[in-house]
Amino acid sequence: MPEKITTEDLFNNLVETIADGVSKQKSVSFFEEEKSNSVVSGFNRLFGRQRPVHHILGGGKSADVLLWRNKKISASFLASATLIWVLFEWLNYHFLTLLCFALVLGMLAQFVWSNASGLLNSKLLHGNRSSSQVPRLVLPDELFVSIGRSVGAEVNRGLQYLQDVACQGNLKQFLVVAVSLWVAAVVGSWCNFLTVLYIGFVAAHTLPVLYERYDEQIDGIVYNMLDQFQNHYKKLDSGVLSKIPKGKFKLKKHD
Numbered sequence: 001m002p003e004k005i006t007t008e009d010l011f012n013n014l015v016e017t018i019a020d021g022v023s024k025q026k027s028v029s030f031f032e033e034e035k036s037n038s039v040v041s042g043f044n045r046l047f048g049r050q051r052p053v054h055h056i057l058g059g060g061k062s063a064d065v066l067l068w069r070n071k072k073i074s075a076s077f078l079a080s081a082t083l084i085w086v087l088f089e090w091l092n093y094h095f096l097t098l099l100c101f102a103l104v105l106g107m108l109a110q111f112v113w114s115n116a117s118g119l120l121n122s123k124l125l126h127g128n129r130s131s132s133q134v135p136r137l138v139l140p141d142e143l144f145v146s147i148g149r150s151v152g153a154e155v156n157r158g159l160q161y162l163q164d165v166a167c168q169g170n171l172k173q174f175l176v177v178a179v180s181l182w183v184a185a186v187v188g189s190w191c192n193f194l195t196v197l198y199i200g201f202v203a204a205h206t207l208p209v210l211y212e213r214y215d216e217q218i219d220g221i222v223y224n225m226l227d228q229f230q231n232h233y234k235k236l237d238s239g240v241l242s243k244i245p246k247g248k249f250k251l252k253k254h255d
Contacts, residue, residue, distance in 0.1 A: 052212075053067065053208055053211060053212045053215075054067055054212075057208060065077060065205075066204055066205060066208050066209070067208055067209050067212060068205075068209050074205060077205070078201075078202070078205050081198060081201045081202070082198075084198075085194065085195070085198040088194055089194065089195060106137070110134050113133075113134050113135075114134045117133050117134065162177065165177050172226070184196075187199065
């Protein structure tokens with residue numbers, strides 16, 4: 001009789017695996033069990049990674065911000081996102097309310113500036129008030145074009161990645177992406193879209209830098225868990241899946 005695997009046993013095995021990975025701090029291969037530590041550390045990177053994290057993130061200024069190369073800029077981005085989230089979530093402000101308040105403050109500043117400059121220059125301009133010295137805010141058209149192109153490029157890249165994962169036949173990568181999307185769906189059911197964006201923003205500014213600093217330990221824990229999943233899948237395949245009869249369905253012909 002094959003050994004029966006319960007949910008409690010699977011959870012206990014995963015907990016023991018994580019504890020062993022933290023204590024030993026070494027990588028284990030997903031497909032091979034007997035490898036030296038040097039070979040494992042050189043080839044067993046998370047999701048097949050062979051390049052540095054900075055290059056994977058694009059290698060530009062955005063990667064510098066995500067990896068905290070400039071702490072002031074990264075901290076300012078994170079603080080701005082936190083301020084926006086606090087305004088909309090904790091203080092229950094609405095986007096339209098804040099937009100209207102900002103427009104009113106801008107108009108008030110221009111009104112005061114225009115009238116003050118007109119009063120000061122009334123003698124020179126024969127009593128005519130001029131608003132030509134008041135600064136005007138004009139957003140260039142190239143800004144919106146650039147934003148649209150950037151958003152479109154990122155959306156197309158994400159769609160291309162998902163379709164590549166679905167069509168390449170890599171089961172491990174497919175399961176990782178599917179589980180990630182399922183986790184995102186579960187988190188999205190707990191909170192609104194803005195909170196999900198904020199969580200993703202904070203994760204993007206914390207997880208890459210943590211992984212870059214502790215990549216060997218994280219790789220070891222992840223691959224230990226993957227090995228445990230592989231062992232349980234082998235038991236499930238030998239005990240249940242292999243016994244399912246496989247055959248071709250024949251359609252009945254009706255006269």
